[in-house]
Amino acid sequence: MSTPAPTLRAPALERPARDQPVRRRNPGSRHLAGMTVRYLLLILLFVILAGPFLWQLSTSLKDATENVFAYPPRLLPAHPSLDAYAKVAEVIPVWRYIGNSLAVAIASATANCLFGSMAGYALARMRFHGRKVAYFAFLATIIIPFEVIMVSVFLTVRGMGLVDNLLGVILPTAVTGLSVLLMRNAFLAFPRSIEEAALVDGAGEWRRFWSIAVPSVRGTLTVVAIFSFMFAWDDFLWPLIVLKNPDNFTLTVGIQYLSGTFSRDQRVIAAGTMIAVIPLVAGFFALQKYFFRGIGEGAVKG
Amino acid sequence: MIGRRRFVPWLFLLPGLAIAVVFFLAPFANTVVLSFTDARALGGGQFTGLHNYARLLDDAAFWLSLRNTLLYVVVVVPFMVVLPLLLALLVEKQLPGIGFFRAIFYSPVVASMVVVGLIWSWMLGSDGLVNWMLRSLSLVNEPIGFLTDAQLLLFASMFVTVWKGMGYYMVIYLAALASVPKELHEAARVDGATSLRRFFAITVPTIRPTMLLIGVLSAIASTKIFAEIYVLSNGSGGPGGEARSLVMYIREVGLGLGGEIGYASALSLVLFVVTIGFSLLFIRASRGEEELA
Numbered sequence: 063m064s065t066p067a068p069t070l071r072a073p074a075l076e077r078p079a080r081d082q083p084v085r086r087r088n089p090g091s092r093h094l095a096g097m098t099v100r101y102l103l104l105i106l107l108f109v110i111l112a113g114p115f116l117w118q119l120s121t122s123l124k125d126a127t128e129n130v131f132a133y134p135p136r137l138l139p140a141h142p143s144l145d146a147y148a149k150v151a152e153v154i155p156v157w158r159y160i161g162n163s164l165a166v167a168i169a170s171a172t173a174n175c176l177f178g179s180m181a182g183y184a185l186a187r188m189r190f191h192g193r194k195v196a197y198f199a200f201l202a203t204i205i206i207p208f209e210v211i212m213v214s215v216f217l218t219v220r221g222m223g224l225v226d227n228l229l230g231v232i233l234p235t236a237v238t239g240l241s242v243l244l245m246r247n248a249f250l251a252f253p254r255s256i257e258e259a260a261l262v263d264g265a266g267e268w269r270r271f272w273s274i275a276v277p278s279v280r281g282t283l284t285v286v287a288i289f290s291f292m293f294a295w296d297d298f299l300w301p302l303i304v305l306k307n308p309d310n311f312t313l314t315v316g317i318q319y320l321s322g323t324f325s326r327d328q329r330v331i332a333a334g335t336m337i338a339v340i341p342l343v344a345g346f347f348a349l350q351k352y353f354f355r356g357i358g359e360g361a362v363k364g
Numbered sequence: 365m366i367g368r369r370r371f372v373p374w375l376f377l378l379p380g381l382a383i384a385v386v387f388f389l390a391p392f393a394n395t396v397v398l399s400f401t402d403a404r405a406l407g408g409g410q411f412t413g414l415h416n417y418a419r420l421l422d423d424a425a426f427w428l429s430l431r432n433t434l435l436y437v438v439v440v441v442p443f444m445v446v447l448p449l450l451l452a453l454l455v456e457k458q459l460p461g462i463g464f465f466r467a468i469f470y471s472p473v474v475a476s477m478v479v480v481g482l483i484w485s486w487m488l489g490s491d492g493l494v495n496w497m498l499r500s501l502s503l504v505n506e507p508i509g510f511l512t513d514a515q516l517l518l519f520a521s522m523f524v525t526v527w528k529g530m531g532y533y534m535v536i537y538l539a540a541l542a543s544v545p546k547e548l549h550e551a552a553r554v555d556g557a558t559s560l561r562r563f564f565a566i567t568v569p570t571i572r573p574t575m576l577l578i579g580v581l582s583a584i585a586s587t588k589i590f591a592e593i594y595v596l597s598n599g600s601g602g603p604g605g606e607a608r609s610l611v612m613y614i615r616e617v618g619l620g621l622g623g624e625i626g627y628a629s630a631l632s633l634v635l636f637v638v639t640i641g642f643s644l645l646f647i648r649a650s651r652g653e654e655e656l657a
Contacts, residue, residue: 097459100454100457100459101459103454104454104455104465107451107454107465107469108465108468110527111468111469111471111472111527111530111531112468112471114483114484114487115471115472115475115483117483117486117487117493118482118483118486121486131491133491133496134496134500135493135496173379176379177379177380177383178380180376180377180379180380181376181377181379181380181381183376184373184374184376184377185377188372188373188376190370190373190374193373196377196381199381199384199385199389200380200384202384202388202389202392203384203388203389205640205643206388206392206636207584207587207588207635207636207639209588209590209611209614209632209635210392210395210632210633210635210636210639211388211391211392211394211395211632212614212615212618212619212632213395213398213614213618213619213625213628213629213632214390214391214392214394214395214398214629215387215391216618216619217391217394217625218386218387218390218391218394233383233387234383234387234388236379236383237379237380237383237384239384239388242380267372267376271376292474295476296475296476296477296478297476298476298477298478298590298591298594299590299591299611299615303615303619314476314478314479315478317478317479317482318478318482318594318595318599321482321485321598322598322599328486331482331486332486334482335478335479335482335483338475338476338478338479339474339475339476339479342474342475342476343471343474343475345474346467346470346471346474347467350463350467353470353474354470354535354538
């Protein structure tokens with residue numbers, strides 16, 4: 063517990079430091095001092111937040127001859143090698159796990175986008191008896207934490223014969239209430255007049271939905287896709303419950319299994335975690351604006 | 365007229381509603397019903413009234429897991445409300461390279477908790493980097509058992525929760541900070557108010573609702589804590605399971621070897637009440653805010 067306190071408290075210096083001259087000189091150097099402090103804090107936080115990832119990456123690149131427990135620790139590998147990555151594939155069927163995780167994540171993203179926008183469209187645009195009830199049903203799924211019902215959901219999945227089956231992993235979050243409500247809000251924000259112009263042309267409900275409404279909410283759709291994908295890829299508790307046979311694991315469960323059972327070879331565990339995290343971090347850097355936008359929308363409305 | 369055929373809206377709703385009913389609403393109702401039975405993974409299911417709830421009262425493992433969970437909320441929430449705000453203040457200004465720092469600070473959010481947990485088990489182990497740093501600064505003589513002592517394990521996972529979650533709330537704060545009126549800050553600056561003073565007099569009142577929201581979101585997330593403790597303890601919940609959270613205990617009781625589904629359902633409803641309690645607290649608090657405004 064002695065570590066968190068000093069590291070986490072560091073930013074508290076930031077506010078006062080910026081406007082109080084560190085060294086009393088002319089006003090121009092005051093600005094310079096403020097900037098210096100700001101960047102020093104940024105670098106400190108970079109070390110705290112990115113450092114552990116980099117340390118893990120470094121560990122994964124050390125070869126078998128190098129003692130990873132060396133004292134003092136060596137920050138960079140002496141003889142960088144990818145041996146540990148090859149070894150991951152020997153210990154666990156890592157390609158299979160990647161395939162499973164991809165299947166689950168892509169299915170979840172697709173289903174959330176398609177079914178979420180269909181339900182969201184009905185709630186936003188159609189008038190019918192029971193609309194309020196349907197709305198509250200989706201709202202309730204947001205309010206009920208999955209952890210509260212996981213035992214019963216497991217019974218349901220078992221009843222369907224989907225234990226140890228990827229479909230059993232996918233189905234419960236195939237359309238989340240959050241996706242539905244995000245899409246509903248996106249459709250509500252889209253001017254109805256454009257759709258009504260299409261209505262005059264005699265387009266049916268499905269066409270109006272598919273060719274006019276959906277293309278106009280592409281931004282939110284991307285947000286839903288990315289977050290469903292990320293959630294499914296990162297999820298641990300539910301796949302841990304549903305999947306029993308190590309051949310069927312998703313990557314998160316498989317990596318935990320890798321660290322738990324065989325070889326406590328730190329290099330191999332490190333390589334396994336890098337395999338799980340690098341694709342996501344790369345995707346995140348490429349699609350940053352959607353991530354940040356998604357949080358805004360999710361936080362305000364969720 | 366839109367929706368001229370009555371069944372059309374329901375066709376649009378069907379897949380989403382089916383999932384919501386089959387995998388959320390029905391299991392919730394089932395959880396309530398099962399909590400009054402002695403259902404087990406294999407058979408059972410006799411109505412036993414309040415027996416499971418009576419059993420709770422004498423179950424030391426339950427109380428310990430509830431205590432751990434509530435302690436988690438109490439410790440984590442203040443950090444989650446304050447630290448991401450400081451982080452947001454630091455990256456709020458448009459400086460060269462700030463986009464890079466924002467992205468880096470957010471990246472732990474993108475990683476799976478399993479990955480983050482394994483990274484930190486390596487950092488916090490007795491041969492880990494943290495113990496090495498503490499020793500080389502002569503703060504300790506012996507490595508600290510962050511992962512081998514149940515109490516320290518719990519605090520270590522709280523630290524991991526905060527470390528991973530800060531970036532997420534930072535982004536929410538950034539959005540809130542953007543709505544703080546600049547003119548007020550300018551006027552106050554002209555009047556000679558220090559930046560600390562302006563922060564408490566202008567910024568904090570404007571972003572209060574966001575602070576409240578983040579408090580509740582992080583409280584609810586903390587009541588559901590599982591993966592951090594599971595990964596850091598390698599699935600055991602610490603020595604003797606003493607660092608188990610409520611969710612870990614529910615999983616062990618209901619989905620472990622004994623498969624005591626009835627009892628696990630009663631435990632689940634306790635978790636539900638705790639979670640809903642924090643939501644209601646939030647609704648009450650935000651009502652209070654509106655009346656003040």
